[in-house]
Amino acid sequence: MSHVDDGTLHAYLDGELEAVQPGASAALEAHIAACGECRARLEDERRIRDRASAILGHAEPAGLEVPPFDAVLQRARGNVGGDAAPGSRPRRSFTLPLAWAASIVLALAGGWWAREMALAPESAADRAEAYHAVTGTDPETTLAPAVAQARSAGSAAPQADASAKPSAARQAGPEAAQEPGLAAEAMRTQVQDDATPPSTPPRRAIAGREMRREAPAGVSAFAPRSAADSSRPVVPEAAVSALTVRSEALLLAPVVPGGGAVQWSAVDRAEAERRLGGRLLLVEELEVESIELADSGGVPLVRTRQAVAPGVTLVLLQHTTPRAVPGELVADTVRAALQAPRERTEKAEPAPAELVVERNGFRVRLSANLPQDSLRALAARLR
Amino acid sequence: MSIDWSEVYRATYRDLVRFLHRKVWDAERAQDLAQETFVRALDQQPENPRAWLFTVAANLARDEARSVVRRRKHLALLRTEREAEPAVVAPSADEALERSERLEAVRRSLDALSERDRDVLLLWDAGLSYAEIAEQTGLALGAIGTTLARARRRLVEAYATLEEKHVARG
Numbered sequence: 001m002s003h004v005d006d007g008t009l010h011a012y013l014d015g016e017l018e019a020v021q022p023g024a025s026a027a028l029e030a031h032i033a034a035c036g037e038c039r040a041r042l043e044d045e046r047r048i049r050d051r052a053s054a055i056l057g058h059a060e061p062a063g064l065e066v067p068p069f070d071a072v073l074q075r076a077r078g079n080v081g082g083d084a085a086p087g088s089r090p091r092r093s094f095t096l097p098l099a100w101a102a103s104i105v106l107a108l109a110g111g112w113w114a115r116e117m118a119l120a121p122e123s124a125a126d127r128a129e130a131y132h133a134v135t136g137t138d139p140e141t142t143l144a145p146a147v148a149q150a151r152s153a154g155s156a157a158p159q160a161d162a163s164a165k166p167s168a169a170r171q172a173g174p175e176a177a178q179e180p181g182l183a184a185e186a187m188r189t190q191v192q193d194d195a196t197p198p199s200t201p202p203r204r205a206i207a208g209r210e211m212r213r214e215a216p217a218g219v220s221a222f223a224p225r226s227a228a229d230s231s232r233p234v235v236p237e238a239a240v241s242a243l244t245v246r247s248e249a250l251l252l253a254p255v256v257p258g259g260g261a262v263q264w265s266a267v268d269r270a271e272a273e274r275r276l277g278g279r280l281l282l283v284e285e286l287e288v289e290s291i292e293l294a295d296s297g298g299v300p301l302v303r304t305r306q307a308v309a310p311g312v313t314l315v316l317l318q319h320t321t322p323r324a325v326p327g328e329l330v331a332d333t334v335r336a337a338l339q340a341p342r343e344r345t346e347k348a349e350p351a352p353a354e355l356v357v358e359r360n361g362f363r364v365r366l367s368a369n370l371p372q373d374s375l376r377a378l379a380a381r382l383r
Numbered sequence: 384m385s386i387d388w389s390e391v392y393r394a395t396y397r398d399l400v401r402f403l404h405r406k407v408w409d410a411e412r413a414q415d416l417a418q419e420t421f422v423r424a425l426d427q428q429p430e431n432p433r434a435w436l437f438t439v440a441a442n443l444a445r446d447e448a449r450s451v452v453r454r455r456k457h458l459a460l461l462r463t464e465r466e467a468e469p470a471v472v473a474p475s476a477d478e479a480l481e482r483s484e485r486l487e488a489v490r491r492s493l494d495a496l497s498e499r500d501r502d503v504l505l506l507w508d509a510g511l512s513y514a515e516i517a518e519q520t521g522l523a524l525g526a527i528g529t530t531l532a533r534a535r536r537r538l539v540e541a542y543a544t545l546e547e548k549h550v551a552r553g
Contacts, residue, residue: 014531016513020524045532052535055542056508059489061410062482066396069389074420076425187525 004028004038009045136281264292264303275300281364282306283381291314314378315366320361355379391432399440402509406444407491416443434515437506467518484498488545495541496529500534507531 008028011017017025032039272291273280284290286306294301304316353375354367359382366379396417403413420440429435493501499520506516512525522530 005529006532007526009528010532010535011513011528014507014513014528019513020528048532048535051539052504053429053449053508055489055492055538056405056504059405059408061404061413062402064397064400064410064414066393066416067418069392072392072421073425075418076422282498 003035004031004041006041006045009038009042010049012360013042013046013049119355214314264294267291267293272300272302272304276318276320276362277304278360278362281303281316281359281362281382283314285381286314286378308368308370308378312369314366314370314375316382317365317367318362320363357382386428386432388421388425388432391424391436395433395436398422398510399436402437402505403440403444405489405493405505405508407439407447408486412447414438415448415548419443427474431518433511434518437509437511438519441502484549488542488549491545492538492541496534496537500530503527503530504534504538 008017008021008024011020012025012028017028032042033162267275269280269288269291273295275293280291280302281305282304284310289305289307290303292303294303299320302316302318303317306314306316308314353370353372354365355375356363356365357379358364364382366375366382368375368378370378388505397418399420400410400413403416404410407416409415417440420436420443423439424432424436427435493505496504499522502520503516503522506519507527511519513524516522516527517524
């Protein structure tokens with residue numbers, strides 16, 4: 001027998017040689033007994049094999065626990081939207097994603113319409129027509145309970161309970177009338193909370209682990225406050241969780257009708273802060289690409305772009321909180337926030353993630369083509 | 384043929400996570416992908432569960448790699464965030480750093496292998512037989528030993544080189 005090749009030695013060391021070549025093990029052992037060179041090579045290859053295993057052992061996932069099989073079964077059942085057992089070869093439902101999409105459109109349009117009702121009840125007929133155009137349904141019939149809550153939210157509204165998961169429209173509470181955006185904001189939060197579409201399996205919660213839920217904290221941040229609290233920021237400085245997480249699908253919602261285009265002009269930071277009447281909120285660690293100012297009804301809007309990474313821009317839209325801003329301006333602000341990032345990312349990526357945070361008497365809308373938790377991390381660094 | 388999926392799960396889950404972990408380098412993500420693989424298996428009911436599971440897992444990991452740039456940006460941000468936080472686990476910080484450096488060295492060493500060699504090595508390490516590896520990769524059964532011999536040698540050499548550099552840096 002000629003000298004043994006490395007592959008045969010490794011197959012022998014792995015206990016697989018018989019499977020590869022029946023009868024080869026005995027021949028190899030006989031050869032090794034007689035050949036000092038191959039015996040030495042066998043030991044060399046054994047050391048390499050053991051060393052490679054040890055190296056790979058450094059990359060073991062730490063603290064690996066096996067979740068119960070039932071949890072995976074449950075997840076599989078959820079995957080097909082039924083109670084199928086293994087072996088039944090269930091087929092994925094195509095109607096389920098469509099149902100989700102329909103419910104999201106309905107809820108988003110509802111949020112928009114409810115906010116408009118609170119913003120300008122006198123123009124309800126116009127809004128209802130627009131709602132009908134989007135959803136094909138009558139808002140009075142499909143949204144009556146939620147809108148009634150938003151409309152009647154006043155002194156009798158109960159304090160929101162952060163531990164529960166109540167209707168977002170109810171969460172808007174007594175400030176809905178003063179802060180027109182809140183009812184819609186809260187509804188968006190509800191949409192985000194409920195709309196975890198089944199079509200994104202790789203990001204589902206790991207069975208046996210607790211899924212991180214952001215919406216309850218976000219909703220609680222918009223809980224009703226007493227008049228005595230009105231001077232404080234709606235969102236505490238440190239409460240990163242108190243952010244309204246907006247569904248990206250909202251970008252498909254209709255823009256508010258009736259508003260004119262916002263004209264932007266480049267300014268420096270000092271001018272922006274002078275016009276805002278306060279500090280421009282930025283992520284100080286990031287390079288500022290541009291600062292632009294727009295004037296709408298005498299109230300300044302500042303749009304800042306910061307470079308996060310090559311090709312990734314954080315867009316910040318800062319203005320005073322809606323309490324101090326005329327209603328139409330809020331509408332302009334929403335439209336401007338939607339338009340700003342879309343100009344750059346429409347072709348390259350899906351709609352960017354967005355967050356809204358209120359701080360120091362300002363509302364800042366953050367938008368970037370990043371994962372939601374990265375955006376949240378950036379929001380936490382807003383100074 | 385009726386398959387006892389709970390038994391397949393019990394026997395394969397850890398191997399699958401280990402395999403995925405060395406492809407995505409995120410323990411939580413590896414577990415998530417492993418579970419997603421089983422969810423798909425329960426849906427599809429493949430006849431050869433073990434080979435099927437590793438094939439699907441490898442595909443999921445490959446899809447994962449396509450978004451690697453995006454994820455790295457994400458991780459960089461989170462790392463910055465962690466650095467800004469006070470070190471509440473100071474006693475184990477050295478240990479964590481050491482583990483992190485070792486993990487990175489393994490990752491870089493595996494990167495030094497060709498994709499085919501890496502796949503074969505990881506599949507073997509995850510517990511697949513030569514026959515199963517051959518079925519999954521399309522290699523001839525007789526070529527698996529040779530591929531493994533080459534992959535192991537390159538891994539060991541690449542890791543040793545990194546260790547030398549690390550020592551030289553002090």
